[in-house]
Amino acid sequence: MTLGVLLGPQRLRPTIDAELGRWGIPGPLATITAGWQEREAEDDELQEFLGHRCVNLRLHARSDHVYREDPEFFEAHRAKQDVLRALQDLYRRRLAHALDAAREVSEIAAPEHLVEQERDAAIQALRLVDEQHLSRTRAVQQEFEQTHRLTGRPAIERHYRELRTVLGECYALLIAGGHVASLLNRMRLFQFDSLLSSLPRPLPIFAWSAGAMAITDRVVLFHDSPPQGPGNAEILGAGLGLLPGLVVLPHARRRLELDDPGRVSLFARRFSPARCVTLDPGERVAWDGRRFTVGPGIECLMPSGQVEPLIEDWSPEQEEATP
Amino acid sequence: MRLAIHHLLEGGTPEGSAIDAFLRNRSFPLIEGDRATFVFHGNADAVNLRHWIYGLESAQPFLRVPGTDFWYLVHELPPGSRVEYKIEVIRGDRHEWIRDPFNPNTAQDPFGANSVAQGVGYCRPDWTLPDPEARRGRFEDIWLSDTPLGGSRRVTVYLPARYRPGRRYRLLVVHDGGDYVHYAALKEVLDNLIHRLEVAPVIAALSHPGDRLVEYPGDPRHTAFIAEHLVPELERRYPLMPQPSARCLMGASFGAVASLATAWRYPGRFGRLLLQSGSFAFTDIGHHKRGPAFDRVVEFVNAFRDAPGRPSEQVYLSCGMYESLIYENRSLVPLLQTTGMAVRYEWVRDGHNWENWRDRLQSGLSWLFPGPLWMVYE
Secondary structure (H helix, E strand, O other): OOOEEEEOOOOOOOOHHHHHHHOOOOOOEEEEOHHHHHHOOOOHHHHHHOOOOEEEOOHHHHHHHHHHHOHHHHHHHHHHHHHHHHHHHHHHHHHHHHHHHHHHHHHOOOOHHHHHHHHHHHHHHHHHHHHHHHHHHHHHHHHHHHHHOHHHOHHHHHHHHHHHHHHHHOOEEEEOOEEHHHHHHHHHHOOHHHHHHOOOOOOOEEEEOHHHHHOEOEEEEOOOOOOOOOOOOEEEEEOOOOEOOEEEEEOHHHHOOOOOHHHHHHHHHHHOOOEEEEEOOOOEEEEOOOOEEEOOOOEEEOOOOOEEEOOOOEOHHHOOOOO | OOOHHHHHHOOOOOOHHHHHHHHHOOOOOEEEOOEEEEEEEOOOOEEEEEEOOOOOOOEEEOEEOOOOOEEEEEEEOOOOOEEEEEEEEEEOOEEEEEOOOOOOOEEEEOOEEEEEEEOOOOOOOHHHOOOOOOOOOEEEEEEEOOOOOOOOEEEEEEEOOOOOOOOOEEEEEEOOHHHHHHHHOHHHHHHHHHHOOOEOOEEEEEEOOOOHHHHOOOOHHHHHHHHHHHHHHHHHHOOEOOOHHHEEEEEEOHHHHHHHHHHHHOOOOOOEEEEEOOOOOOOOOOOOOOOHHHHHHHHHHHHHHHOOOOOOOEEEEEEEOOOOOHHHHHHHHHHHHHOOOEEEEEEEOOOOOHHHHHHOHHHHHHHHOEOHHHOEEO
16 A cells, blocks of 8 residues: 555544645545445435545445345354454453553552562563453454355355455545444455455555554554543454554544553553554544655653653554563 | 531621522522532421432421521431422421422422432433434333223333334333333333344333232232233234243332332243332231332342242342332342342432333443444444
8 A cells, every 4th residue: 555544533523625635645435334324325424524525335224135035144144254353352351451550550669670670570461361362352353254255255256346446446545433443344355455445546545543443463452541441451353464663542642641651551561562643523544655754742651651742754563662 | 518508607697688698599408518508598487408318307397597498407418319309398387398499409299299409410311311323213002901900001102113023122111110211211211222232122001000009919900910911912913022031021019029020920921120219018917007009019129039930031120229119029039039130239319219210221231231332333
């Protein structure tokens, strides 16, 4: 991919038109609004805002069609989703203890060098829990794709070919936010990683909120104070991996307690060396295939517990691999 | 802490103009730290604060400032408290209960309205107020005929915004549904919490009881009505998820008893319970002292305590610290925990009233039927 632009939420402060202008992107534009689930076709505002240049790929409706046409595949998909849900629940329980340990160790009154040593160990344990979950969910997904051969199934193949044709006629792909798991499932079903790389010319991608999360390496779900639970950030699974070395945090200022150095530090160290960056309304970060460049406002969660503005371009290869 | 009322009175009997100025520039009860100053201005032989705080004398006398018609009472009001009250004005043989003329905060209930004293830190949650951004659900009435309760029954069904017959929904059965709508802003709460993705879109069945004091305390006709008539009929008419974890029974006071009794008689059918200020009176020995309406409640709760089984999977329980039922509710929690159910218990500085129940709906519903907030990044 030559160009990937991640944007903050667009609902109240849309910047997608300015961003397309910045890069000189003409129409038509392929759009994915599958994160809106059954409402994916209700894209009038987006169409109007972008001068009716959008061609909605309707991945949610297409997936419904696939499930109707291929009930055996649908059953297998449901079974896989059940397994993933069970894995997520198991992971969540281990994670709660690992996070408690990391937090508790940080609060113990003891010589700092001893605390630091134990805190490091607790964070390593936490990273191990994350890595194991990522590896297990990836294995479930891979086994499903191999066993049920997505490419060989007529119901999927037909949509794949149509999508390839539409994408070949567009100048950019826009991925809106919404329900991140639903979005990611649809993009996986139609094999967007191979689909995009099979196009005759690379297609710039503009993604916001859940759309931005879905195309990074790992999808991290987060909210520091949800009404129903402890607010432990968790890995949902692998993303499409089109943009490396980033954990993106849409609505970070609303969902995270960024003025709590303990929480910020733990978050940053847990997901290091990836950079954990805010993606609030009006913010942007762009990837040209080698380097990231950032717009004003973007901030990064630092291991020190501070949240610092990102002002310099960077390449993931330069990042240190220490937590 | 030296209170404003003490400053007013420190020089002896204040002039009428000083009293007027004191009243004019403040809202009452005047909250200063953990003290609330209530006032009354007018002719009377005696004035009392009438509140519903269990454990305190229900009538707290005001003091008259000698030589004036100005009365006041300083009362403890811990931070976060919410207390409903009236002022009793006694003139000769006449005892009149009125709402506090100096306090604009009132709470409605089926018996009228009370004044409300709000301690430091209490604030009506914004999710209980109409939110112009929140898409609105709608109500429709259905009638069930030939019910075990005799005759037909009306049930009001709440369908969430963007309701689609092609989707499947969780079911919330609300005892005293009409009262929850009128006095606990249930529709605004559901609209807002669903809009905010904190609660999953639900279909709610709001029941309208006949004689609730008869039907609710473990009456097998009522439990059969809910489990064998209402739920199957709703499943026939609406796209409801079939699993127990997608079915919740909810109620307050006797409605909580009805919810627990129904789940207990039909174990495994209702995976979620939301029980608010349940009238879970029981006896360990001897007879209870709560009056005849509680006879069948005690009979049911004692039977439940003897053999609780595992009526549900997840139970949210709340009670106000200022209501007499706090003892019964606190006693119930460890028993529920022994059944293997997940139990969340919340107690607050409030009383046995609809606004207490309203204010707990976010924590209860979002725990029992969590919405997709965790997954949605718009």
